[in-house]
Amino acid sequence: MxxxxxxxxxxxxxxxxxxxxxxxxxxxxxxxxxxxxxxxxxxxxxxxxxxxxxxxxxxxxxxxxxxxxxxxxxxxxxxPPACLRAGWKSPYIGTKVDPLAVVAPLKHVNGPEFNGQERVVVLDFWATWCGPCVRAGPELSDLSEKYAGRVAIVGVNNQSMFRPRDDDISVVTTFLEEHKKDFRYTIYVDNEEGHARETVYKVSEYRAIPCVIVIVEGVVTYVGGPYKEFLAALEVALDEPVAAKEE
Structure with missing residues (x-):
């Protein structure tokens, strides 16, 4: 690009x-x-x-x-929307989520396929037209390599997150080929129905991208941007057990 x-x-x-x-x-x-x-x-x-x-x-x-x-x-x-103001906490935190079910209908386009073996999973919602998403790519790649076997970084691309739908697959594969040094982690492209966007991203009530959702042992522990708060949440996720909300 x-x-x-x-x-x-x-x-x-x-x-x-x-x-x-x-x-x-x-x-x-x-x-x-x-x-x-x-x-x-x-x-x-x-x-x-x-x-x-x-x-x-x-x-x-x-x-x-x-x-x-x-x-x-x-x-x-x-x-700004509530999710971007100080002190905001997603109502999604504490919810049980099956990451394998999230990515099952999606198209795998980059990195190793996700098999659900890691205790900690990070879902990264992004689009190629989003500058902050592109800038986050190298750091997420580094984290995926640093914590290989312990943390799965799973990118979920949806070009039409906030705009009319593009030809997602061809746009994303071309982008990834041009940015292969920066985007080295597992990436899927959302399906035409926006399965991951509708069932996870929108439910989280975070209204910006990049958006990362940390899932520990099948329970959401963090929703927000891939910034210092995320890194702190990831460190906690690596060491502490979690509990899901009571049904």
Missing amino acids: PVADPNSPEERLKTAYNDILSDPFDEKYEDTWEEDTYWAAVESFKLKVGEIGIDDPFEILKKFNITSYQSIRDRLKAG
Whole structure:
């Protein structure tokens, strides 16, 4: 997959959007929203767009479902979904899950097939168009090798997680061939019905990708991103027994 040119108008626009209209408002939502500050930022963004040489930024931003300054404002003011706020805990934790049943209807495309022998299983929901997912690939590969025999890292790709369905198999296999050094762990592609997405990912109530779900002895112990909290949860999973929710 070609590397985007950071100096192209589209990449410069995306950078300006993040730097001026998105990142500064990460913690300014609901009661802390600053209306005047936002609209001042819009004017700064318009000036930057002019410097870049783009007439209508929404011709590009609409690819990311961004259609107007008002819609940006409404989304920022509403704040992130509950699952991305401090202190969130998935209701899925403590639930019994059979990882073999999750992957059974899926298409195996990378790494060794999952046989369910490991005590700890990590389901990694991702898509090739998701930048953070791609960046997480090398670390998940390293973990799969570091804990081989103890932890199974099982990627579950679904290109249509939040957008119209692509030709998942060909898109993913081409991507994996181009990124074989970074994606070395077991990966499956979700089926046309979105079996894994519907029965596991959506039930977890985490509304972002990458999403990793840690399953220890058939019980969910962590749901979230593949970040430091995940690494801490994985260390705990390797050493401590778990208990499922009472039915």
